Amino acid sequence: MAWDSRHLQLDGIVGPFADVLLAADLPLLPVDRRAEAVQFVQRRICVIPSFTRFGVTVIGLLYRGLLAAPGGAAVARFLSSKPLPVLGEYPRLIRSLGYAYIWERWPDTMPSGATQ
Amino acid sequence: MDAEVLVVGSGAGGATTATVLAEAGFDVLIVEEGQWVEQGSVLPFSLDQMEQQYRSGGVTVALGLPSIAYTEGRCAGGGTEINSGLYRRPPDDVLQKWAVDYEIAELDHDEVLTIATEVEQTINVTTVPGPASAPSEVLRRGAERLGWLNSEIPRWMKYANGDPQSGQRQSMTRTYLPRAVAAGARLATGCRIDALQMSGGNAHRATTTLSDGSRGTIRFRHVFVCGGAIQTPALLQRSRITGHIGRSLAVHPTVKLAARFADELNVPDDVPVHQVKEFAPDLSFGGSASQPGLVALALSDQWDTFGRAVTDWRRISVYYAAITSEGRGRVRAVRGLRDPIVTYGLTRRDRALLGSGLARLALLMLEAGADEVYPSFRGAPLVRKRSDLAAMRSRFSAAKASVMTVHLCSTVPMGEDTTKCGANSFGRVHGTTNVWVNDASLLPTAPGVNPQGTVMALAIRNARRFASSERSRG
Numbered sequence: 001m002a003w004d005s006r007h008l009q010l011d012g013i014v015g016p017f018a019d020v021l022l023a024a025d026l027p028l029l030p031v032d033r034r035a036e037a038v039q040f041v042q043r044r045i046c047v048i049p050s051f052t053r054f055g056v057t058v059i060g061l062l063y064r065g066l067l068a069a070p071g072g073a074a075v076a077r078f079l080s081s082k083p084l085p086v087l088g089e090y091p092r093l094i095r096s097l098g099y100a101y102i103w104e105r106w107p108d109t110m111p112s113g114a115t116q
Numbered sequence: 117m118d119a120e121v122l123v124v125g126s127g128a129g130g131a132t133t134a135t136v137l138a139e140a141g142f143d144v145l146i147v148e149e150g151q152w153v154e155q156g157s158v159l160p161f162s163l164d165q166m167e168q169q170y171r172s173g174g175v176t177v178a179l180g181l182p183s184i185a186y187t188e189g190r191c192a193g194g195g196t197e198i199n200s201g202l203y204r205r206p207p208d209d210v211l212q213k214w215a216v217d218y219e220i221a222e223l224d225h226d227e228v229l230t231i232a233t234e235v236e237q238t239i240n241v242t243t244v245p246g247p248a249s250a251p252s253e254v255l256r257r258g259a260e261r262l263g264w265l266n267s268e269i270p271r272w273m274k275y276a277n278g279d280p281q282s283g284q285r286q287s288m289t290r291t292y293l294p295r296a297v298a299a300g301a302r303l304a305t306g307c308r309i310d311a312l313q314m315s316g317g318n319a320h321r322a323t324t325t326l327s328d329g330s331r332g333t334i335r336f337r338h339v340f341v342c343g344g345a346i347q348t349p350a351l352l353q354r355s356r357i358t359g360h361i362g363r364s365l366a367v368h369p370t371v372k373l374a375a376r377f378a379d380e381l382n383v384p385d386d387v388p389v390h391q392v393k394e395f396a397p398d399l400s401f402g403g404s405a406s407q408p409g410l411v412a413l414a415l416s417d418q419w420d421t422f423g424r425a426v427t428d429w430r431r432i433s434v435y436y437a438a439i440t441s442e443g444r445g446r447v448r449a450v451r452g453l454r455d456p457i458v459t460y461g462l463t464r465r466d467r468a469l470l471g472s473g474l475a476r477l478a479l480l481m482l483e484a485g486a487d488e489v490y491p492s493f494r495g496a497p498l499v500r501k502r503s504d505l506a507a508m509r510s511r512f513s514a515a516k517a518s519v520m521t522v523h524l525c526s527t528v529p530m531g532e533d534t535t536k537c538g539a540n541s542f543g544r545v546h547g548t549t550n551v552w553v554n555d556a557s558l559l560p561t562a563p564g565v566n567p568q569g570t571v572m573a574l575a576i577r578n579a580r581r582f583a584s585s586e587r588s589r590g
Contacts, residue, residue, distance in 0.1 A: 025419065040163075043173075044173045044175055045175075047172050047173050047175075048172050048173070048175045048176070049172055049176060049454075049455035049456075050453045050454050050455045051450070051453060051455065051457045052175075052176075052177055052179075089183065092417075093175075095416055095419075096413055096416060097175070099409070099412040099413055099416050100163060100409040100410065100412060100413045101163060101409065102409070102412070103408040103409040103411065103412035103426060103429070104162065104163055104407055104408060104409030104410075105409075107408035107409075107429060108427070109426075110427060111419075111423035111424050111426055111427065116427075
């Protein structure tokens with residue numbers, strides 16, 4: 001049987017990072033909406049092609065380690081705002097999925113995440 | 117399940133192949149990995165549609181610097197269910213070049229155009245009855261002010277009572293698939309072909325996985341692989357078929373921008389029908405889907421400065437510049453991995469062309485009356501006037517851009533030159549006796565126009581040739 005990285009528990013890897021990223025980008029987004037967007041991001045990451053998912057898992061683990069360290073969240077936020085090669089593609093992917101979901105679901109969301 | 121002819125995939129190549137063969141009296145089984153989704157049950161270009169009808173929810177990427185996002189249909193009807201439906205005839209000069217460069221036998225232009233005419237009638241290729249949408253008019257207006265060549269591209273669409281708002285796409289689930297089934301073909305959805313079992317150059321059985329995870333096999337006499345330019349070579353490679361398979365992926369890379377206008381113009385569930393061809397075939401401009409989520413996505417690379425515009429999404433539409441690339445990519449099935457690894461490398465010329473294309477597109481938007489233009493690359497400046505374009509050009513780098521494509525082809529090029537072709541002049545895979553490819557994989561290069569008209573015409577040509585040669589063989 002083909003190995004499939006869906007077998008890994010990605011929720012615990014992608015979810016916390018997506019939550020930190022969206023909270024930093026869109027500070028006024030209501031918590032319930034952010035949680036819904038994070039769930040969407042997790043669902044999508046679980047169905048992306050295996051090799052890409054493997055890369056996302058590895059980078060996600062790095063970020064998870066960072067988030068667990070003292071002051072790590074600030075460093076993670078800083079890194080996610082920089083156009084870093086390879087490493088920067090992870091926050092870019094999470095951000096893309098999150099934004100696409102938020103503005104399709106609630107089109108009148110303000111750039112800060114606030115509701116009108 | 118057994119079949120005389122197994123057709124893998126139900127998109128532009130598979131549906132037409134199945135129709136020709138079923139109508140010629142063959143016992144045809146079509147297998148489709150995705151599900152049948154009725155038109156109208158999902159909003160076009162929405163995340164819901166991506167979840168139901170796109171492979172991997174639409175999140176697929178060819179790795180490279182930059183990586184190129186691409187999409188594939190994964191549903192009955194394949195890409196024809198989800199794309200813009202814009203139709204272009206096979207370009208004469210491209211067909212001639214393919215015939216010479218790839219040694220394609222009997223690639224008769226008149227025959228292909230006759231088939232194209234039949235296709236156009238079947239799928240009802242037509243222009244919009246009445247004025248085009250406001251985002252489409254932007255392209256026409258901007259191009260005309262610049263004196264650039266532009267035109268409305270017809271689509272496979274039916275309009276009730278001449279109402280431009282009532283368009284129903286004449287995709288494969290509305291046209292060729294019902295015809296194939298009426299002629300006796302069977303269609304099995306939710307069925308993935310894992311591999312073909314080969315004996316020498318002969319394939320005799322396919323191993324399958326159904327959507328519930330159960331395994332099975334299908335026996336057949338002939339197999340047509342029509343899974344598209346990514347899945348077709350991946351299946352052949354998983355079946356240990358060697359040769360020029362998956363080594364020459366060609367795409368039309370695109371870069372995007374969002375443009376804001378004084379009046380509301382956004383049409384979330386449709387795309388513009390005008391294209392600007394002044395610089396074709398190297399460079400073309402057109403319009404993209406512009407759901408508010410996709411507007412946010414287009415702004416996200418420079419959110420700090422562009423993000424404020426998202427509240428104006430009703431006045432914003434998204435546009436693209438597409439190039440005919442000299443780069444090539446690869447599709448590699450890796451043992452133990454379910455999905456292939458896809459890579460693509462842009463050439464220096466491609467990168468420069470993307471930059472100049474985006475700048476010209478921004479100019480076109482300004483000429484069309486845009487208040488503000490938001491190019492989709494990291495570090496992009498806001499463009500409000502012509503003098504901003506120089507800064508945009510100087511800051512652009514393809515590595516910083518969100519590059520994507522929807523046109524994938526050339527992974528099993530057709531022709532007699534075995535040093536660069538994976539299949540013969542009619543789609544039979546070199547080194548095999550009964551394995552055929554009949555989809556966009558066969559196109560030797562990216563044709564510089566929407567390719568599905570070419571895919572359908574060539575698929576019908578090849579299927580007819582197969583039918584006549586098999587019948588004459590008795």
